[in-house]
Amino acid sequence: MSEKFTPLWEVFIRARNGLAHKHAGSIHAADAEMALQAARDVYTRRGEGQSLWVVRSDQIVASDPSDKDMMFEPTASKIYRHPTFYEIPEEVGNM
Amino acid sequence: MYSQGLIGADGSTVETEEFLEAFQKRVDAEQKIEPNDPMPEGYRRTLVRQISQHAHSEIVGMLPEGNWITRAPTLRRKAALLAKVQDEGGHGLYLYSAAETLGVSREELTDQLLTGAAKYSSIFNYPALTWADIGAIGWLVDGAAIMNQIALCRCSYGPYSRAMIRICKEESFHQRQGYEILLTLCRGTDAQKKMAQEAVNRIWWPALMMFGPHDSASTHSDQSMHWKIKRFSNDNLRDKFVNATVPQAEYLGLTVPDPNLKWNEEKQGYDYSDIDWDEFWRVVKGDGICNRDRIKARQKAHREGAWVREAALAFAEKRAGAADAARTAAE
Numbered sequence A: 001m002s003e004k005f006t007p008l009w010e011v012f013i014r015a016r017n018g019l020a021h022k023h024a025g026s027i028h029a030a031d032a033e034m035a036l037q038a039a040r041d042v043y044t045r046r047g048e049g050q051s052l053w054v055v056r057s058d059q060i061v062a063s064d065p066s067d068k069d070m071m072f073e074p075t076a077s078k079i080y081r082h083p084t085f086y087e088i089p090e091e092v093g094n095m
Numbered sequence B: 001m002y003s004q005g006l007i008g009a010d011g012s013t014v015e016t017e018e019f020l021e022a023f024q025k026r027v028d029a030e031q032k033i034e035p036n037d038p039m040p041e042g043y044r045r046t047l048v049r050q051i052s053q054h055a056h057s058e059i060v061g062m063l064p065e066g067n068w069i070t071r072a073p074t075l076r077r078k079a080a081l082l083a084k085v086q087d088e089g090g091h092g093l094y095l096y097s098a099a100e101t102l103g104v105s106r107e108e109l110t111d112q113l114l115t116g117a118a119k120y121s122s123i124f125n126y127p128a129l130t131w132a133d134i135g136a137i138g139w140l141v142d143g144a145a146i147m148n149q150i151a152l153c154r155c156s157y158g159p160y161s162r163a164m165i166r167i168c169k170e171e172s173f174h175q176r177q178g179y180e181i182l183l184t185l186c187r188g189t190d191a192q193k194k195m196a197q198e199a200v201n202r203i204w205w206p207a208l209m210m211f212g213p214h215d216s217a218s219t220h221s222d223q224s225m226h227w228k229i230k231r232f233s234n235d236n237l238r239d240k241f242v243n244a245t246v247p248q249a250e251y252l253g254l255t256v257p258d259p260n261l262k263w264n265e266e267k268q269g270y271d272y273s274d275i276d277w278d279e280f281w282r283v284v285k286g287d288g289i290c291n292r293d294r295i296k297a298r299q300k301a302h303r304e305g306a307w308v309r310e311a312a313l314a315f316a317e318k319r320a321g322a323a324d325a326a327r328t329a330a331e
Helices: A032-043 A065-077 B002-006 B017-028 B041-066 B075-100 B106-114 B131-152 B158-186 B190-209 B221-226 B234-252 B277-284 B291-330
Strands: A008-014 A021-028 A051-056 B262-264 B269-271
Touching: A008 A032, A021 A032, A021 A051, A021 B075, A032 A051, A032 B075, B041 B075, B041 B106, B041 B131, B041 B158, B041 B221, B041 B291, B075 B106, B075 B158, B106 B291, B131 B158, B131 B190, B131 B234, B158 B190, B158 B234, B190 B234, B190 B277, B234 B269
Parallel strands: none
Antiparallel strands: A008 A021, A008 A051, B262 B269
16 A cells, blocks of 8 residues: 555543543544644534543553553452451441 | 445455564554554555444435435434534544554545545435435334444454444434434324334335345455454344344334244344345445435535635645744744
8 A cells, every 4th residue: 555554543531521531542633733623523512521632542551451461450359459358347437 | 234344345455464463463462553553555455444434324324314414304304413423534534544544644534435436335326205204214224334333343443443432332322312302293193103113114124235235245244254354244243233223122112024034043133024135236326316416415515616726725824924024034
């Protein structure tokens, strides 16, 4: 293919004030300004958002799915990190 | 769109028994498969084929309706049709993105459409001859699409399933606006009602063809069902569509163009004539009324947009270069 590839960007939308930006999808655009414009056209046609982020996809560092167990499994055994692990007498009330 | 996307799909795959078994276990446990997860090559290939054909269908689907935007009878209808066609462009882009997560580039996908290597739904190779066709397309074509797409919301591949959920949410207005157009025509003059009937006569059968070949002729269905890429058979979805749509036609006072259409009390569904499969395969293989026009229109749009893509990239490069130079100077 003779044409140059147009970079890929990931799109994040803040649905309402007070919420975090959430991944919505991706788009292709030559630069940041056009990426924002395209993200607006493609992902917010029905009032989906108050704010947009676009990030070059090649700038995202992701964990490897095959490392999933090594990365996340150890927390399964650490039940003492949860409040329900601890016994508080009922008389003490809500804590 | 949709189940036609599996025509000619090649699900053959070369992995070891253990690998395939482990993968099947995940699928059977309803765990979504995500882009970087291990997956059989046949699964990847089948999905790229289906999702990209679905994307192409959305893009080519803009053509028959876009043709009517300037001729919509009122501002209300024009705004609605414009929004619908915009949605289709958006849906094409969601779907291309989903296909790209499987390691194929946007440029390759576009190339496949423009060279005719890739297919898209047969329905878009029929013309939209009158304003009533716009009503019938919304009601029947989008209705058939939604029936297919709701089933795809539970597809085992995460990005496709998520795109489908979003698309289904947005598309319900497409079908309703189409039905409303026909309702208005049916309550109008005799000539308007006749126009509505003629549109339904034209579009009924092509809409039923959207569900793809008969189950008995749908060679690649089994593997796709097994991998939960599709979850209902073509005939099953087609029957559901007919059962849902016939009462809506009755309400309009329009006749479904099928002398053999009859309620079957025993199966609690309609019996209907067999589809003209010769026509179906002719259109799928490139010999429909509009196949050549559609591809020509896409090629023209691509060609005429080339300078915009080049200029945008050149400008981005120039600005990145200027920013680098400024940083070097400051250091």
